[in-house]
Amino acid sequence: MRLTKISEIRRRELRRAAFEVLQKEGMAGATLEKVATHAGASKGIVLHYFANKQELFEHAMREANASLKEAVVERLNRARTPLERLEAIIEANFEERFFQPSVCHAWLSLCAEVPREPQLARIQTIIHARMRSNLLSALTHILPASECEDVALAITSLIDGLWLRLGLQSEGLTRDMALAQMRDYLVHRLPKTQT
């Protein structure tokens, strides 16, 4: 997907700058001026492309989500078995470029606004729905139908919980530990013959 129009390039720059500023400054500290500076633009231009601050950060969240989605899709495309697809989903969620304290800080800041920003809530809903759908499409071939929903939710929650841990205590939780946790869960939860 080429971004031919200059305006679309500018918008992407700003979305990314917004997300990056969020990593260090949090929502309150992420002023339009800082975002503009970070993107090498002037303050006024930000509101030229986005109606207001909340729209900017809505798009920042969308972009971060799209990035994650891409990673998942790419890995899913290479997966052959249901189990591989499960692993693809999980590993995509812990890719090194994503599973960073600073990235988690930005997500935390966005999630903290979800209760008061319907747009952000909507994005969250979409993210969760996709995750569930992806997981179910794999689990369906591994577990009895009655258990799929539960396990899908467990996997999602475990991923989220590990991410949260990374955000709250940067030191002490490595990517490998997180992945080991996920595998440990699957080993005990999925039928023995599977793993």
Place this chain on the structure above:
Amino acid sequence: MRLTKISEIRRRELRRAAFEVLQKEGMAGATLEKVATHAGASKGIVLHYFANKQELFEHAMREANASLKEAVVERLNRARTPLERLEAIIEANFEERFFQPSVCHAWLSLCAEVPREPQLARIQTIIHARMRSNLLSALTHILPASECEDVALAITSLIDGLWLRLGLQSEGLTRDMALAQMRDYLVHRLPKTQT
């Protein structure tokens, strides 16, 4: 523990008001004025008792944590077996008065500040250390030593993940579902004879 001194009573009122305002307004929206009004006091008095806004919310977090701790302790005191202690810890974390979307929203707002507020980070560390210590003291009698740490982290993460889910999508995740998730995890992860 009686709070005899009037100042201590006032401080508690304000801590609680702060936490409650946080539930609806988020960190940025939780104005000192709103907190004061919510506590039936004047704006000035808040800073008479707390040096500044961040100290107020630091104490609000401490209080919320103390409240959770109490619930855990109380249930632990009634537990007889290691497994009961495990369940005590888990159930305390999902007590109805705590496991509410609004409460979760407040926690989310506080957690989102952790990366930039060393005091909040410290409290988070304490919370996590206590949770781990509590879980280990029960798991030790149930699992081989080599697995305890991992399972303790999994339980913590699962709890956190379920909480996060509640915060992000209020509808669709009941307390019972959450507890069922936890039990499902234990059933599959702990030795069969235990459960």
Place this chain on the structure above:
Amino acid sequence: MRLTKISEIRRRELRRAAFEVLQKEGMAGATLEKVATHAGASKGIVLHYFANKQELFEHAMREANASLKEAVVERLNRARTPLERLEAIIEANFEERFFQPSVCHAWLSLCAEVPREPQLARIQTIIHARMRSNLLSALTHILPASECEDVALAITSLIDGLWLRLGLQSEGLTRDMALAQMRDYLVHRLPKTQT
């Protein structure tokens, strides 16, 4: 020196407004809002041009100093003999537009902040250094080298003391009286043939 850029014009307006408000209100009373109103602008714009209050008043002091400097330079350019240069310096310091109680009040307010504002202290140092240098370049031709420094300091102190008197008791000290004092000093201190 033309101020072509609009921002530079605005800054000058604000500097001057600051100095004028200072005359009536003193440092504590010289609110940013009053300064803005006096300049016919909004409070926000003041901090758009000056990082903070103290920077504004630092520039106000600089401007007032520049104004005095100009007056001195102009008179010095017309002076032919060393004695005339001496008189030029002195008379510039007592020009009617400067030697006003209100102007002195503003200076007093600024000077009172010098001990706690390094920037203002720096400006004071510059002012004094220039005054000394100007005086010495004239006195050198009138007095033995060993006496020049002392007399320069005496003249400076006498000028300052008379200004202070004007500021503390507006009535009772006219410009003419002040100039007479200065002349009386010179008559008695400089060699007889000079005057």
Place this chain on the structure above:
Amino acid sequence: MRLTKISEIRRRELRRAAFEVLQKEGMAGATLEKVATHAGASKGIVLHYFANKQELFEHAMREANASLKEAVVERLNRARTPLERLEAIIEANFEERFFQPSVCHAWLSLCAEVPREPQLARIQTIIHARMRSNLLSALTHILPASECEDVALAITSLIDGLWLRLGLQSEGLTRDMALAQMRDYLVHRLPKTQT
């Protein structure tokens, strides 16, 4: 003069504390709380003894003035000739305990308020009147009547100017230099036979 009543002792403590806080903090920074703390008292007590902040600092100025007055009187009592009395007045004004940058800073802060505080203005008037009267009573025996007023004003202004210099540039002006300046002035201004 004994201060028998406890209340009078307390008032004096507070006056002095006020003056001392003024030395470091300036008028705006000299809050009632700091003054109270400096005097080892509680905030409330300050306004128990003084109607309001300005009254407190008015009394602080009075006290500082009284202290100077005492020094002058003491030296005058030991003076035998008119010239000695002149020297007594001058030397009292440069006594080591007074001629300190910090003391000067406090005076500067008070003087900066004079234009807006009639009470302080009144004290200033009294100070000046006494100084003039003291000087005249000595000069009268040394100079022709027509010159006395002028010389008295010159001496006063020179003293004030040297004090101001001390306040604005602490380093570089010693007590000895200041006294030398005063003597230099007298040597050149008074009849030769006198000195």
Place this chain on the structure above:
DNA sequence: GATGAATGAGGGTTCATTCAT
């Protein structure tokens, strides 16, 4: 007399947002 709780006004400062250029 003494304390410190409580108030409320006001200040500096920050920022999203608007607008003219």
Place this chain on the structure above:
DNA sequence: TATGAATGAACCCTCATTCAT
């Protein structure tokens, strides 16, 4: 398209002052 001037609202915080104990 892009800039940055300008506004105004709101916030945190400070403090003099009042009052109950």
